[in-house]
Amino acid sequence: MTIKILLTFLLTSLSFLGNAQSFYTKNGNISFYSKTSIEKIEAVNKKALAVIDFTKNKIEFSVLIKGFEFEKALMQEHFNEDYLESDKYPKTVFKGTFSEPVVGFNMNENKTLTLKVNGSLTLHGITKAVSTIAILQVKNNIITALSNFKILLSDYNIKVPAVVGNNISKEIEIKVNTAALQQMK
């Protein structure tokens, strides 16, 4: 019995220590851009789930495809129905690790960390390796995570009909701007 209590206590305190270095937000901002000479398209999703765990050296994002908002309804419909097939593939997930561990991360210290992230992006049912640079800014106890990277539509088997082929870029720029990560309790 005593061992059981001791073990429970140990596990609880261990998980507490682990959690102390985990941060998350349910309101991450992810946007993407397609620029061609004919048309500029952008869409934003303000409800990305982001988790950064310095203990496990991990960063993860989950984003709902139907949560991307476009200025024009027709673009949003084509994006969901034809290109990303969001009924079949409702989520996109990025799972990454920092190339170097962040030791002794302190929320109370204002600073900017530039970190290399290697990971995988699952989109439209296809998983591909993605490497990018992430910038973590800590200011007045608020963490902001910033990153930019580009993906090729062809890598994720996203097919654009020839008739609008010149309106949509083959390469899409993705911007991550995720503020106010909270400490996990």
Add this chain to the structure above:
Amino acid sequence: MLSKKIKYILVGLGVLAIGIGIYAYKEYNRKPSDLADTEAVDQISASVIINAYSINEDDANKKYLGKVIEVSGTVAELSNQQDTAFTILLGDSTNSSKVSCTIDKKHIAAAKKYPIGKVVNVRGICTGYLMDVELNRCFIME
């Protein structure tokens, strides 16, 4: 000299082309619809939809994903993100998952008058499930 018949046909075709042009232009510039003017396909309580998603996400998606639905529940939390988005979370303390309703920009001012603890009906489009069941372009019904 063109015959009268051909003239009428040409005028008719011209009118048709202009009509198609106007339709295409309007369609191209169409904005996402305001859900205040859209009928919901289903009415459900916050706890029922949260349960449905936590038990089987795929099954729940088949029922609700991309659909305009009306969810009733108690306001558990309010979240104002850098003044660019306003979210009302419906649910109760027994479940950490909530229904997260992102309010349509046009309806933010009206949505801000509902305090925590108030029971409301929200119409929105279900975009899926992360930690919460997500509803987009929401409008609080009186």
